[in-house]
Amino acid sequence: MPGTVLLIAASPMGKGCLVDAASVLPVLAAVTPEVLSGTGTANVVELADPLEPQAVLTRLRAAATAPGPLTVYLAGQLQLDRKQRLVHLALARTTPATVRYTAFPWHWIVEELRLRTPGTTTLFVDLHADAEVWQQLAGHPLAVGPGVSVYGRVAPPVAGVRRSVAAPGYMKALATILRSGQRPEPAVLHEQVLARTGGYGDLVLSYDATGTVPGARPGGLTPATPAPSRPQGAAPQAPQSRPPALPAPPANPPTTPPANAAAVVDPHGAISAAVGAGRHAEADALAARCEQGALREFGDGSEEVLHWREVRADLAMFAGDPAGSCAAWMGVARARLAAGRSAQDPAVEAAVDRAHHQWGLITDTARAHELGVEFVELRDRVPGRRAGALEHARQHLAELRPQPA
Template identity: 65%
Template sequence: MPGTVLLLAASPVGKGCLVDAASVLPVLAAVPPAVLAGTDTANVVELADPLEPQAVLTRLRAAAAAGGPLTVFVTGQLQLDRRQHLPHLALARTTPSTVRYTGFPWHWFREELRLRAAGTTTVVVDLHADAEAWGWLRGHALECGPTVGVYGRVAPPPGRRTVAAPTYMKAVATVLRSGGRPEIEQLHQMALGRIAGEGEVGDLVLGGVAAVGFAPAAPALPVPRGSAASTPPGAAAPRPPLSALNGPRPQTPDGLGRAGQGVGKTTPATGVTDPHTAISTAVQAGRHADADALAARLEQAAAASHGGGSEEALHWAEVRADLAMFAGDAERSCRTWMAVAAARLAAGQAVDAPAVEAAVDRAHHQWGRIADVVRARELGPALAELRSRVPGRRQGALDHVQRQLRQLQLQA
């Protein structure tokens, strides 16, 4: 099966630029696509200094939906938004005061890539952090979910009036151009060895799934494994395979733990081994009703044990929202995402909490796909009310709902 490669290089224009990110693209582009992907054939998508986060999201979502292995090469700089203090990949128009709206939230990588099967996705990064993001990284892991390998380095801010070079990513490209495609861990260590020889030390090194550590004087040493991960939910519309099936799994009555702990145990509520796998298998076979019925039983069991507004119950509600989407029932998916958002708000979660924003964004996304005008018109006011409380990160989202609703009301 052919692989997919996404080359993303982004940095702000002007004095806010910390790294010449785009300079790495010609070097990476000189590597044969199959070598970049580690497959016999591959499709390559290149994004150079994109302006809008939604444009990046669209390309990332398309890459994540493709079959076969996916490798994402990300070069650029990290900045924190001043409201939620979450890391963003700075884009061409990003400034310290506009990061929330002009940068690409890092947890969107997680949201899109967590939908993929375990072991099929690798993210290779060469990032420079501003001072605030560098401080944040000392207490948090930069990762893309429990099923995605992240390799690379994050460098501290360069000196004043200095624009750094993406030396790690150029080293990766140099290794790949020399012939052959080593395994990702070996490729990572070889690249670190090259930049260590150039005197670059003290970077934050990433190697594996949610594994981070500050590199010693010789960055090519093995990176510590098993570091704690910060896993804020994101706000992007889902794509197959099931997001909640491959993402972190909350403790449920069946004994399944986060990140797949307990796999292999039989679930008392359903009598099946690992319901996430069973549901995914049913969807792939087109048995959407069976998949939803199983998820519904798990949701009911979680609600009985932990309460209807618990993370355990909401996990299965989110699975059912995804299942409705895969079954082509946009209306049911929209209603379920709206119910999830309402439950989170009722539980006291903030209107700008990533999980709340994610639920409303997905409800909005599915509402736009309801073909039945009457059904869409019926749901519109409730979505508009929800949007007025949760405007989300995309400016004009509420205006879009109101405008679309007016158009629907004019239709017979």
């Protein structure tokens, strides 16, 4: 069955532009439709710097209702509707004051894709966030809904740089790989792009239609190593009715907290609901009880115990506590190493990568330095697969070192 490809490159005109989104279209256009879609034949629709939200909606709806696989390549910038606090894709006429009327609401994308057959839709995104969106992304994951695979990145505003227009580096790297004529599986393609671009400081979106990526922690967000100057914010943006995803449970997770706590049939659901309502202390307390229950039943170092420690590391991130999240992820990595896992084990590397990401978000210099001494030692042992991660860690630690009086 033929596939459908929708290429969207959108950014505002004038000084509000953060990224030259349309610059990627000639590179994507040089890729054959079959390679863009991963199908034998495909129809390609291109939208370059669209002016009206309704025009984007019309094209997206037509693509979403077409039979067969759908692949969307989306490059642009995200801005916030200040009245309703909703994330929008900025279009050519968008200004900070007119987002509500001239930009494309992100939740429209969710609505148009939600009725598609699960597993038939893939989004590759290269998005740049303005300062307001970047702040809101802390605790509100950016998602497109169940059954849709999403790969890409959200780049933060560059601190201290005015009128700087970035390039859609992720999408250009992706298009360059595809121009070779090869079409790896989306998750593999995504990792190849990250290997070329590094992704430092970005929020890296990486999940398939089931919410899982092989070799990565399930749940929707794989943060990349951040640059130390980035503003705080570490979670992706989801429809407000959908709480953030947590790591998938192990094969035999305990289904209730210890006997001295109230029984919870679905602790993951209860924790997600608490996080979605902003009750972070309640969510962590429930996860802590589940961790203690797993500790008694399965023993220290078991996958069941480590699962709940991963959940608590994520909960600290959602609560805006990057220091706590960093320390928790380092603990998970050390526990796996102590259990005999190699430094090249994907679960060990993922834990260290997440600790690296959270470390870079700590604003308390003294605390960041304290954790950094431990982290650089761990990163030296587990350098990971992203080029320059160890060097970045050493440089950041040097920047945090207290200066002599």
